[in-house]
């Protein structure tokens with residue numbers, strides 16, 4: 001008689017920043033996911049990393065909030081005049097790029113967007129923030145946008161990029177999205193933050209608020225970019241597993257194994273359903289002079 005011993009999946013490493021509700025891990029697998037996702041998003045936006053009409057001068061400073069693996073920051077550096085100083089903050093340093101990828105004009109520190117240094121008031125020409133969807137409560141969104149406003153120079157721009165509001169509609173995906181809506185809402189978070197950012201910017205005092213959107217195809221049917229889109233998105237969803245199970249699965253998932261299996265099934269659904277896509281939205285606005 002053979003006995004099969006099944007082991008629960010190993011929990012992934014997460015941040016330890018006090019008070020943060022951030023749902024995704026901060027391990028090497030996540031770092032690799034972020035780097036690949038950055039390459040894909042850069043292609044989706046035809047190589048554009050900076051969207052507002054800014055002509056940078058040598059004295060300008062740029063801030064990247066939730067910089068993670070610093071991929072946007074390092075690539076944006078190459079598009080800016082050499083003396084521009086780039087700052088990246090994150091609640092977790094484990095994902096930060098290592099020397100020699102970063103250079104003398106790149107400064108990384110551990111800090112929360114909800115409480116930026118007081119001496120950064122009116123410092124930055126551009127503040128960029130991408131994919132903080134699994135980070136903030138509604139109040140933290142408002143607080144972060146107020147902080148961005150404070151640290152921008154008059155005339156400076158905020159630029160935020162978020163996935164959504166369109167998501168795939170296959171039956172297995174739709175069930176999980178309903179779950180995510182409920183799970184994030186139970187923590188006061190906004191699954192559809194892409195819809196709200198423009199209004200939050202206007203409410204904080206930003207003017208000339210603009211949005212642009214691209215379609216991200218997901219699944220093998222869409223070739224290499226479809227596979228990348230699927231891996232980036234399902235990789236983020238898979239990364240939420242431990243947070244979901246710590247919350248008891250919310251009556252939707254009885255075990256980590258069941259969660260993983262559902263992610264496999266959703267992945268197959270995307271591979272086999274032509275037209276599967278999500279949208280990605282960039283929203284930017286100017287602090288008045």
Ligand SMILES: C[S@@+](CC[C@H](N)C(=O)[O-])C[C@H]1O[C@@H](n2cnc3c(N)ncnc32)[C@H](O)[C@@H]1O
Nearest residue numbers: 022034066067068090091092112113130131135
């Ligand atoms: C999904 S990752 C995106 C990383 C990067 N912006 C990108 O697009 O590749 C979100 C990042 O935000 C960081 N984060 C979460 N809450 C934060 C906060 N309150 N302040 C600063 N960073 C935060 C996380 O640690 C993580 O590195």
